[in-house]
Amino acid sequence: MQNTLIKAAAITLSLIACAGAHADGVRIEKNISLELATQIAAQAVATCAANGYAVSATVVDRAGVVRAVQRADNGGPHTIDSSRLKAYTSLSARETTLAMWERSQKNPAAANLVHIPGYLLLGGGVPVKVGNEVIGAVGVGGAPGGQLDEQCAVAGIAKVQEQLR
Template sequence: MKKSITLLVSSLFACSAQAITTTETNITMAGALIAAQAAVENCASKGYSVAATVVDASGDTKVTLRADGAGPHTLDASRRKAYTSASARQPTSAMLATSQTNPTAQNLGQIDGFLLLGGGIPIRINNVVVGAIGVGGAPGGPLDDQCAQAGIDKLLAK
């Protein structure tokens, strides 16, 4: 009887732990480095000196790279774009458009840490956001987007 009660209590704790925890899939440092380096190199091939930051699914920085000649502001811009994209699970360029056209979203840019400029794109594996990349320093959000996408494309090709 004592063994049965112990087994029952153990089962309850096991079920309870599963009910109050989650498992999150995140990009690895090696994967983050591939994406960031490819993004910086893609921009460099076009003559742009940028910074690229890759964050995990929670928005915590995994890797930041800054090209020679990239302005100091590009570090913070790339990090905030990556954080914004990971947090909202969507590209920052789409969030910018929404904030400009939807009155209920006009204050999105006021969220602490957010930056609503193009250049932040979520990284999805099997339709699950495992992180995001942010690029800052190209002359315009659409160009930052292109470099960020190049980083993701290189990562997914591995």
């Protein structure tokens, strides 16, 4: 009888240990919603339009998947691809593409970043963060300079800053 109780206790402890190990494999992550992505893209395009720039804005989620795209009236067709690539690059590196571009100009080793498939080292990509956690990124393309694209991207994020908690 005592032997049976010991075996039952060992089996119970094994099951509890397995259940705990399984729970460690489940991750809970914040991600960008469609509504939030749409608001960011719309504000980025509106900010650039107010300054006379016909741009596109693309917002990607934490996996680099496109959540929202907006192209201004008269925005060039190339602006859609450039905005997506800037968003992807910013998300991947978890920093602005303008900072990456500047670093690549000063550091020969960083200059090789341009050879990563899908990377575009032009200003205009900005990560979207909740605290220090990157949950997505916005890319803007079409203004006459990466710093101007970045200003519009930052304006898009600023529009929803209160929701990024």
